[in-house]
Amino acid sequence: MKSILIHPCYFGPIDLYAVLAQSSGFVMEKHDNYQKQTYRSRQYIYGANGSLLLNIPIKHRAQKTDKHQSYQDIRIENAFKWQRLHWKSFEAAYRTSPFFEFYEDEFIDLFTKEATFLMDFNLKCMEVVFECLGLDFNFDFTEEFKMAPETLNDQRDLVNSKRETKANLENYIQVFQSKHGYIPNLSILDLLFNKGPSALEYLQSQKLSLLE
Secondary structure, eight states: OOEEEEOOOSSOBHHHHHHHHTSSOEEEOOSOBOOSSBTTTEEEEEETTEEEEEEOOBOOOSSOSOSOOBGGGOBBOTTSOHHHHHHHHHHHHHTTSTTHHHHHHHHGGGGTSOOOBHHHHHHHHHHHHHHHHTOOOOOEEOSSOOSSOSSEEEOGGGGBTTSOOSSOOOOOOOTTHHHHOOOOSOBHHHHHHHHGGGHHHHHHHSOOGGGO
């Protein structure tokens, strides 16, 4: 089985982790250009009013000499207190969930220590998720950008927040489900805070044709 090729994400959606939990290994794309409106800088959680978008603000270049900018060079705009806002949003959404307090200490440092580069911050976010799931966060970076890598299972489109879900994910109980119905494929945090240690078993049991 080929290793999976993905982009580092701001935590990332559930189907991404279903792919990773069932793969034999993965590689992180390091040499792509940054694109807006993707899971590189956003995630969706289940808030009191339904799906809630949380977006990391990005520093804009003073002079736009080139319309493309490398993802690894993207800096976070910390003039906005986005970390405090995001953490308060997590608390409002998941404080009453079964496992928020169980994992709270694992995540809070990410939102109290200022971050500089988006990719570095995303890698830390994903590392904490892997630790909570009980998975090894072992991977390689790409050495160059290839449009069609022959030796890897290219799943870089998983970073696209506008795509269709990559799996027919099974439903699980969500905090505000009785008010707004079930919302599929939210941030992996939604699964963790609602299912806790059984989240890994859930991810490993989902049917994924893309790994066949």
